[in-house]
Amino acid sequence: MKKLITLVLLLASLTVLAQEKIPVTEADYGNNTVEMADRMRADGKIYVLVGIIGIIFTGITVYLVSTERKIAKIEKSITTQK
Amino acid sequence: MRQSWWKILAVVLLLYTIVAGLLMDVPRLPILNETIRALHFHVTMWFGMILMLMVSVYYSFRYLRSNNLQHDDMAIEFTNAAILFGVLGITTGMLWAKFTWGDYWSGDPKQNASAIGLLMYFAYLILRNSLTDVQQRARIGAIYNIFAFAAFIPLIFVLPRLTDSLHPGNGGNPGFNAYDLDSKLRMVFYPAIIGWTLFGAWIATVRVRMRRVQRVLEDQLINS
Numbered sequence: 001m002k003k004l005i006t007l008v009l010l011l012a013s014l015t016v017l018a019q020e021k022i023p024v025t026e027a028d029y030g031n032n033t034v035e036m037a038d039r040m041r042a043d044g045k046i047y048v049l050v051g052i053i054g055i056i057f058t059g060i061t062v063y064l065v066s067t068e069r070k071i072a073k074i075e076k077s078i079t080t081q082k
Numbered sequence: 083m084r085q086s087w088w089k090i091l092a093v094v095l096l097l098y099t100i101v102a103g104l105l106m107d108v109p110r111l112p113i114l115n116e117t118i119r120a121l122h123f124h125v126t127m128w129f130g131m132i133l134m135l136m137v138s139v140y141y142s143f144r145y146l147r148s149n150n151l152q153h154d155d156m157a158i159e160f161t162n163a164a165i166l167f168g169v170l171g172i173t174t175g176m177l178w179a180k181f182t183w184g185d186y187w188s189g190d191p192k193q194n195a196s197a198i199g200l201l202m203y204f205a206y207l208i209l210r211n212s213l214t215d216v217q218q219r220a221r222i223g224a225i226y227n228i229f230a231f232a233a234f235i236p237l238i239f240v241l242p243r244l245t246d247s248l249h250p251g252n253g254g255n256p257g258f259n260a261y262d263l264d265s266k267l268r269m270v271f272y273p274a275i276i277g278w279t280l281f282g283a284w285i286a287t288v289r290v291r292m293r294r295v296q297r298v299l300e301d302q303l304i305n306s
Contacts, residue, residue, distance in 0.1 A: 007133070024264040028109035037116045050104050057100060061093050064284065071291045078298050 089284050095277030099123075103270045113182055120178050121267060122274040127171035128196075128238075130278040134164040134286065139231045142224035151297070154220035155290045157227060158210065163286040165203050167278070172196055183248050192242040192249040199234045206230055 037046065103122035111118060138160035145153035175193065176186040187193060206226055213219035242249060 003137075024109045024111075028111060029107055031110040034110040034112050035115055036110055046105065050101055053100050053104070054097065057096060064288065068288050068291075071288060071295065074295050075291065078295060 088280055092277050092280035092284060095273045096281060099126075099270055099274040099277055103274065106270060107266065109264060109267075117178055117182060118267075120174065122270050124171060124174040124178055126271070126274045126278045127167045127174065129275045130282050131164045131167040131171060132235075133275075133279045134160045134167065134282050135231055135234070137283070138164065139228055142227045145220055145224045149217065149221075151216060151220060152294070154224065155293045156286075157220075157224060159286040159289045159293065160283070161203065161206065161227060162289065163282040165200070165207075166285070167282055168196070168200050168203065172200060179248075188248060190242075190248045191245050192238060192247050195237045195242055199237050202230045202234065 099122050103119055108116070108118050138157045141153045141156040141160065144150075145157060172193075175196075179188065179190075179193070180186045183190070206223065209226055210219050210223045213222060
């Protein structure tokens with residue numbers, strides 16, 4: 001619980017970092033003079049990329065979970081040995 | 083599956099970060115273009131690193147007060163995960179810099195300072211490995227860790243701000259702090275920080291448990 005409170009307070013204090021600001025307005029979202037990956041989105045290929053990164057992340061997570069399970073098993077065998 | 087809710091939370095937040103971070107509308111700004119999305123990946127590495135180093139320092143203090151090696155396990159493994167994030171942060175930063183600032187390394191004060199900071203933490207690992215006695219290693223490591231953190235914070239948060247830096251929010255460059263005002267970026271950025279930090283903590287705790295199992299096995303070997 002103490003750790004949780006510390007974490008929340010830390011995150012709350014992150015917003016205090018602000019300095020001089022240039023506001024980002026709605027106009028920046030519609031500023032078509034700036035080149036963005038619009039064509040990639042039009043072709044739908046960006047979703048492929050999201051899928052690829054998503055799969056990689058899921059893979060890493062599954063690996064981490066299985067590692068943790070293995071360790072849990074070893075922990076169990078050690079405690080039952082005693 | 084003891085207390086696994088925060089691990090699930092980490093995965094959910096990170097999947098959200100990947101999908102929303104790559105797909106959501108972002109401000110169309112010159113030079114940055116789509117790379118503004120690196121905010122959710124590169125910048126969060128450093129936030130995660132700092133938060134994990136705080137946890138590590140906390141456990142170093144606790145070790146010094148208790149001489150309990152379990153606390154030292156937490157301190158070293160949270161530092162390890164933090165270093166991993168730091169290395170990923172500096173490499174992703176170099177790639178990002180190449181396409182926005184024009185060079186992988188432009189000697190920017192914050193780049194240099196974070197490189198020095200990482201070297202300090204590499205020294206921490208080497209220092210620990212050069213000591214054979216576990217209690218001595220833990221004690222000296224804990225003291226070094228506390229001082230390294232005390233030097234790391236001004237190095238990356240204070241000194242770059244005193245001079246001109248390419249990094250946003252430093253010197254005459256307001257940069258990304260401008261987007262503080264942008265609630266759409268925040269909607270991904272904050273969950274991303276929490277997600278990456280929890281994911282790092284997960285990696286750290288798995289390795290802590292590995293260390294503890296190893297210790298039990300070594301003790302059994304000595305006692306048998």
